[in-house]
Amino acid sequence: xxxxxxxxxxxxxxxxxxxxxxxxxxxxxxxxxxxxxxxxxxxxxxxxxxxxxxxxxxxxxxxxxxxxxxxxxxxxxxxxxxxxxxxxxxxxxxxxxxxxxxxxxxxxxxxxxxxxxxxxxxxxxxxxxxxxxxxxxxxxxxxxxxxxxxxxxxxxxxxxxxxxxxxxxxxxxxxxxxxxxxxxxxxxxxxxxxxxxxxxxxxxxxxxxxxxxxxxx
Amino acid sequence: xxxxxxxxxxxxxxxxxxxxxxxxxxxxxxxxxxxxxxxxxxxxxxxxxxxxxxxxxxxxxxxxxxxxxxxxxxxxxxxxxxxxxxxxxxxxxxxxxxxxxxxxxxxxxxxxxxxxxxxxxxxxxxxxxxxxxxxxxxxxxxxxxxxxxxxxxxxxxxxxxxxxxxxxxxxxxxxxxxxxxxxxxxxxxxxxxxxxxxxxxxxxxxxxxxxxxxxxxxxxxxxxxxxxxxxxxxxxxxxxxxxxxxxxxxxxxxxxxxxxxxxxxxxxxxxxxxxxxxxxxxxxxxxxxxxxxxxxxxxxxxxxxxxxxxxxxxxxxxxxxxxxxxxxxxxxxxxxxxxxxxxxxxxxxxxxxxxxxxxxxxxxxxxxxxxxxxxxxxxxxxxxxxxxxxxxxxxxxxxxxxxxxxxxxxxxxxxxxxxxxxxxxxxxxxxxxxxxxxxxxxxxxxxxxxxxxxxxxxxxxxxxxxxxxxx
Numbered sequence: 001x002x003x004x005x006x007x008x009x010x011x012x013x014x015x016x017x018x019x020x021x022x023x024x025x026x027x028x029x030x031x032x033x034x035x036x037x038x039x040x041x042x043x044x045x046x047x048x049x050x051x052x053x054x055x056x057x058x059x060x061x062x063x064x065x066x067x068x069x070x071x072x073x074x075x076x077x078x079x080x081x082x083x084x085x086x087x088x089x090x091x092x093x094x095x096x097x098x099x100x101x102x103x104x105x106x107x108x109x110x111x112x113x114x115x116x117x118x119x120x121x122x123x124x125x126x127x128x129x130x131x132x133x134x135x136x137x138x139x140x141x142x143x144x145x146x147x148x149x150x151x152x153x154x155x156x157x158x159x160x161x162x163x164x165x166x167x168x169x170x171x172x173x174x175x176x177x178x179x180x181x182x183x184x185x186x187x188x189x190x191x192x193x194x195x196x197x198x199x200x201x202x203x204x205x206x207x208x209x210x211x212x213x214x215x216x217x
Numbered sequence: 218x219x220x221x222x223x224x225x226x227x228x229x230x231x232x233x234x235x236x237x238x239x240x241x242x243x244x245x246x247x248x249x250x251x252x253x254x255x256x257x258x259x260x261x262x263x264x265x266x267x268x269x270x271x272x273x274x275x276x277x278x279x280x281x282x283x284x285x286x287x288x289x290x291x292x293x294x295x296x297x298x299x300x301x302x303x304x305x306x307x308x309x310x311x312x313x314x315x316x317x318x319x320x321x322x323x324x325x326x327x328x329x330x331x332x333x334x335x336x337x338x339x340x341x342x343x344x345x346x347x348x349x350x351x352x353x354x355x356x357x358x359x360x361x362x363x364x365x366x367x368x369x370x371x372x373x374x375x376x377x378x379x380x381x382x383x384x385x386x387x388x389x390x391x392x393x394x395x396x397x398x399x400x401x402x403x404x405x406x407x408x409x410x411x412x413x414x415x416x417x418x419x420x421x422x423x424x425x426x427x428x429x430x431x432x433x434x435x436x437x438x439x440x441x442x443x444x445x446x447x448x449x450x451x452x453x454x455x456x457x458x459x460x461x462x463x464x465x466x467x468x469x470x471x472x473x474x475x476x477x478x479x480x481x482x483x484x485x486x487x488x489x490x491x492x493x494x495x496x497x498x499x500x501x502x503x504x505x506x507x508x509x510x511x512x513x514x515x516x517x518x519x520x521x522x523x524x525x526x527x528x529x530x531x532x533x534x535x536x537x538x539x540x541x542x543x544x545x546x547x548x549x550x551x552x553x554x555x556x557x558x559x560x561x562x563x564x565x566x567x568x569x570x571x572x573x574x575x576x577x578x579x580x581x582x583x584x585x586x587x588x589x590x591x592x593x594x595x596x597x598x599x600x601x602x603x604x605x606x607x608x609x610x611x612x613x614x615x616x617x618x619x620x621x622x623x624x625x626x627x628x629x630x631x632x633x634x635x636x637x638x639x640x641x642x643x644x645x646x647x648x649x650x651x652x653x654x655x656x657x658x659x660x661x662x663x664x665x666x667x668x669x670x671x672x673x674x675x676x677x678x679x680x681x682x683x684x685x686x687x688x
Contacts, residue, residue, distance in 0.1 A: 001301045014282060125494070129499050133438060151467060165488070168487065176437050177437070178400060181396040
């Protein structure tokens with residue numbers, strides 16, 4: 001159907017009303033939840049654990065890298081998929097794997113949500129959608145600075161850049177799961193079964209700037 | 218209601234009631250969902266968020282033409298294609314033509330009620346494409362050649378053993394009766410399909426007018442796979458699925474996961490805005506958004522408009538005592554339960570589902586739990602009114618009401634009827650017994666006691682009272 005005719009058909013059923021252009025015509029949004037920095041971080045960590053995420057608080061970005069290297073070694077993962085900007089000097093060739101083949105994917109959270117234990121990842125030239133989706137285990141670097149109290153707070157941030165949204169933004173809360181077979185909760189379906197997070201303390205000066213994709217200091 | 222459709226409906230109900238295992242599985246499923254959802258509904262923020270959702274949805278519908286226009290413009294600006302489908306046939310044709318043009322042989326789908334509504338799968342299969350449902354529940358019902366039994370839990374009616382048998386037959390080997398093992402089997406099969414697929418088709422939980430984003434709320438990851446791996450992503454959405462701004466998603470994302478399965482949030486909420494950028498290394502190269510009317514515009518501005526506020530959480534199915542007994546398939550419509558009892562007759566016409574408004578006890582539990590504040594029970598009652606007002610109804614009804622109208626307006630005729638009816642009723646209910654399910658009143662008396670006709674009639678009492686009081 002032609003766009004004009006389609007819209008006209010909708011219009012014909014609606015009351016004649018001036019279109020409301022200003023934001024005041026929009027429904028009210030709730031007051032954002034006020035949480036202190038410490039409270040926010042603690043809540044985030046609690047919620048991640050409730051979701052079955054393996055969380056570690058680290059003092060610096062360097063500590064986070066060391067922790068990842070240790071984990072990869074312990075698990076004897078033969079390859080890792082991650083954005084080029086997340087790779088650091090000294091790591092081997094195996095960190096350039098395709099997400100499809102890799103047993104582990106590493107990502108940097110652009111934002112995080114305390115209330116729901118969510119990490120938010122934007123797609124970009126550097127960051128593939130597959131990094132946080134295709135490997136059976138994924139890990140996230142989360143700077144303390146990018147933890148917001150609620151999903152609404154992150155949506156507020158996104159609204160500020162609405163003309164420049166990336167093609168894909170993923171809000172990820174724990175491992176993939178289902179209860180579609182006889183209402184039995186099963187963790188790990190098409191998306192990752194295991195999720196790790198390294199919360200990087202801001203005070204140590206090791207945290208990345210919010211929004212960067214995690215280049216080395 | 219035609220006799221034939223009534224009979225077919227009764228047969229479906231009888232089948233469900235007679236299936237002991239099904240009765241057990243539905244009750245267990247409903248109890249499971251209730252136990253998950255009940256605590257979430259008790260949270261302090263629930264009521265405020267629900268009020269907001271109702272406001273946002275009502276506002277969007279009041280200006281739907283404007284928001285659809287804005288949404289389409291933004292999808293196109295971000296490199297997506299938009300098609301406006303007046304009805305199911307137009308939507309099917311557009312997607313089939315696109316699949317043919319792109320020589321799409323294998324199509325993966327993530328869960329979408331609207332594609333069920335427009336019967337997209339059979340259209341795509343007719344042009345030789347293989348269509349694979351990738352949501353685990355949908356995968357099961359597709360394999361069983363059935364319709365979804367529930368809006369958010371399509372295979373909730375299948376027991377572990379039934380699913381084991383289905384999967385084992387497909388695998389050609391005996392699989393273990395274990396949810397983990399069966400999930401792993403499906404995951405293995407589907408992973409290959411995701412990578413091999415030429416096209417991915419998804420629904421759309423919400424579209425954001427201000428950005429042209431399509432938002433998907435999922436748990437398994439199949440939605441992300443479907444919208445990431447194939448070279449073309451097709452979104453099929455009902456025209457009412459919009460919110461004005463990205464911030465309007467907040468109360469919806471707070472309530473939808475809670476109402477659907479008692480979760481604080483789903484594992485994935487994905488906002489897709491156009492196809493992949495030129496510099497991006499993955500994601501589909503093409504994105505098509507099919508905006509489907511298919512009867513929805515008829516509801517705008519009318520007495521049933523609020524049904525378009527539905528967020529498809531399935532909460533009304535989880536509390537409905539009728540759904541608990543007759544299950545999802547007895548409705549014989551894409552949308553089962555209270556939402557289906559209203560939505561299906563409105564989408565397809567009351568003549569297609571004349572029995573659905575009667576598949577309710579009008580207890581109002583659905584209205585009470587609806588997070589979009591849709592007056593479902595009231596709508597069901599109104600649809601009953603419409604169905605009586607619209608058609609002549611069965612002959613027995615017509616004759617009965619005509620006889621009642623004639624007698625009620627003529628005191629002597631009434632008195633004569635009473636003189637015959639009272640002794641008859643006393644005879645029928647002699648000894649306080651019931652009619653034992655025989656005769657024309659059988660449908661009523663099979664499960665209810667027929668009350669004993671006792672004492673005197675109202676008219677006789679009235680006369681006596683008048684006599685006592687004197688002139």
